[in-house]
Amino acid sequence: MADPESPTAKDSAAPTTEPHHTQTQVDDTAAKLSNLTFKIWPPTQRTRDAVLNRLVETLSSESVLSKRYGTIPKEEASAAAKLIEEEAFSVAGASFSTDEDGIEILQVYSKEISKRMLDTVKARAAAATDSTPSGSAEVDSNNVGTAVGEEDSSSSVMAED
Numbered sequence: 001m002a003d004p005e006s007p008t009a010k011d012s013a014a015p016t017t018e019p020h021h022t023q024t025q026v027d028d029t030a031a032k033l034s035n036l037t038f039k040i041w042p043p044t045q046r047t048r049d050a051v052l053n054r055l056v057e058t059l060s061s062e063s064v065l066s067k068r069y070g071t072i073p074k075e076e077a078s079a080a081a082k083l084i085e086e087e088a089f090s091v092a093g094a095s096f097s098t099d100e101d102g103i104e105i106l107q108v109y110s111k112e113i114s115k116r117m118l119d120t121v122k123a124r125a126a127a128a129t130d131s132t133p134s135g136s137a138e139v140d141s142n143n144v145g146t147a148v149g150e151e152d153s154s155s156s157v158m159a160e161d
Contacts, residue, residue, distance in 0.1 A: 009139065041102040043109075048085060055081035056115060063130050069121040070128065088112035 058065060059077035092109035
């Protein structure tokens with residue numbers, strides 16, 4: 001039936017060293033993986049650019065933050081975002097001495113960005129309030145309260161249904 005000269009018959013009849021060969025491949029792969037490290041700090045330039053873009057978007061467009069503190073023009077937001085990110089990166093990098101603390105460094109970086117972003121919008125809102133007549137500032141703060149109040153009242157109406 002099967003021709004003893006066919007390659008299939010020869011391959012199946014011959015003793016194989018495949019298990020040993022497979023184990024060698026596994027060992028080689030394991031050795032390579034043990035040397036592989038995954039570093040989350042410092043972030044790549046691509047990641048830092050994405051952070052910058054998100055900061056600009058948050059500062060210059062409608063958001064929860066802008067409802068309270070106002071939006072920042074895109075050019076000004078871009079300059080502020082760059083400063084915020086660079087300062088946060090420096091503080092986070094200086095906070096830890098080893099690369100083993102990647103997660104902790106990333107958390108510090110994130111918190112520093114949030115803190116500095118909030119400080120920036122608060123300072124800008126305070127400067128805008130200081131530069132406007134007191135009557136205008138009072139109207140602005142009333143509008144902020146109204147916007148927040150409207151959200152609260154709509155939530156309570158939904159809850160009653």
